[in-house]
Amino acid sequence: MSEEQKKQLEQQLWNIANTLRGKMNADEFRDYILGFIFFKYLSEKMELYADSILEQDDLKFREINENSEDGKEYIDAIREEALDKLGYFLKPNELFSVIAEKGSSTSTATSSNFIIEDLQKILINIQQSTMGTESEDDFDNLFEDMDLNSTKLGKTPDARNEIISKVLFHLDQIDFELNDTELDVLGDAYEYLIGQFASGAGKKAGEFYTPQEVSKVLAKIVTTGKTKLKSVYDPTCGSGSLLLRVAKEVGEVSDFYGQEMNRTTYNLARMNMILHDVHYRQFDIRQEDTLERPQHLDKQFEAIVANPPFSAQWSANPLFTSDDRFSQYGKLAPSSKADFAFVQHMIYHLADNGTMAIVLPHGVLFRGAAEQHIRRYLIEDRNYLDAVIGLPANIFYGTSIPTCILVFKKCRENPDDILFIDASQHFEKQKTQNYLRDQHIDKIIDTYRNRLEEEKYSRKALLSEIAENDYNLNIPRYVDTFEEEAKIDVNVVAEEIQALDLKMKEVDALLASFCSELNIKTPF
DSSP states (O other): OOHHHHHHHHHHHHHHHHOOOOOOHHHHHHHHHHHHHHHHHHHHHHHHHHHHHGGTTTTGGGOOTTTHHHHHHHHHHHHHHHHHHTSSOGGGOOOHHHHHHHOOOOOOOOSSSOHHHHHHHHHHEEEEHHTTTTHHHHHTTTTTTOTOGGGGGOSHHHHHHHHHHHHHHHHTOOOOTTTTTTTTTTHHHHHHHHHHHHHHHHHGGGOOOOOOHHHHHHHHHHTEEEEEEEEEEEOOOOHHHHHHOOOOHHHHHHEEEEEEOHHHHHHHHHHHHHHTTTTTTTEEESSSSSTTSSSSSTOOEEEEEEEEOOOOOOOOOGGGGSTTTTTGGGSOOTTTOOOHHHHHHHHHHHEEEEEEEEEEEGGGGGGHHHHHHHHIIIIIIIIIEEEEOOOSOOOOOTBBBOEEEEEESSSOOOEEEEEEEEEEOOEETTTEEEEOOOOHHHHHHHHHHHHHHHHEEEEEEEEEEHHHHTOOOGGGSSSSOOOOOOOOOOHHHHHHHHHHHHHHHHHHHHHHHHHHHTTOOOOO
């Protein structure tokens, strides 16, 4: 698929999504359109897999008579294989194209093309097909945010049926090319849609989406020197896009782990994993508050990435001082700012051969009290901090504050210094949002990987210098970006003022002569 065809597909999907907009906000119609796309994906994946099984019998899945004895035998056999391979099962009459065709029927009998009840049952059946299997947790309540009887879709059942039928019909016309294993057309399109929804979601966007340019930077950092990863973890995984971005940077990721507090976003993350063809046995996404109720305490990970909520509140319960994640530091992050609590949590999970990269507000670099104490411990006692990267302001949806990336390693190749990169002035402006172009990303990554020093952009600061600065990591202390103003020649300025004064006198005299000729008073 060419780049032009890809853009056409993305625009096509966005147009279909807007069919649902009505009076719904971005969050709401996002959940419906992404849910419908996911259902189409599951359906097509199911049909392709079933057809491959039936190929030796010269049969097609949708041609099976489900009511015949032979048909029932085929269905039972395929169900068993599909639950092991795909993690779910759909019957031939539950396929997306079948329900879409029924909804678009031109029959005058209303009952023949009313599909809401059938569709609701199918979505429930998908979940129920997994009960008692390994994939049960991955499909549990996956479609709970799709209330097909919501009045937001239409005031009457017929109105709701009409809009849903229209959306399914248009989606059914699109070929996602799932039979081409070299392409990830649908995965890319899904990411595009999530990004589009984020751009219109205001402050809520940060709850589920990290801009792709920032994701690339984080992913490239944690995969430096690696061609495959045993595991990648995101403790605030949102829609899962950041985890999937890491996978694009290496040849293979064995296992994906994540935790997400928001239930709707958690559902979106699981859909995103499955839709990107990550096998249900390869991902473990949990729904809970990461700091208060961590779900993967027994594991360490080779790569960790995160874009946690900036300066979020947390309990900072004194009981956490005996929690292995925080106990060694002697102090907890303040309850009003959980930034370093996330850092401590991630450090605990980081494998000895791993790298972690986290996006945080600039305040973590210089704030005092407990945060200064934690910074000092991480640098002086543990020497885990590898790099500090300053990003431009206004590149995240919903906030214009400047941010930074902190990179940590437990076994650093360069233990004598910390690399500071000031990329804050290297960006492209687009309408009201700033973004990083490929050359900006490449410059950051090349500088990080080769630990390059460049005037007004990057510098390696010795640990002794950082200690002298009392562990204040504010980037301008280490990377001098001061631009000296051009010198002003006062004599030249004086001559220019004198010349202007003479010119004004000439203009005044000319104006006075005109006023005299017209026999009117001069204005001065």
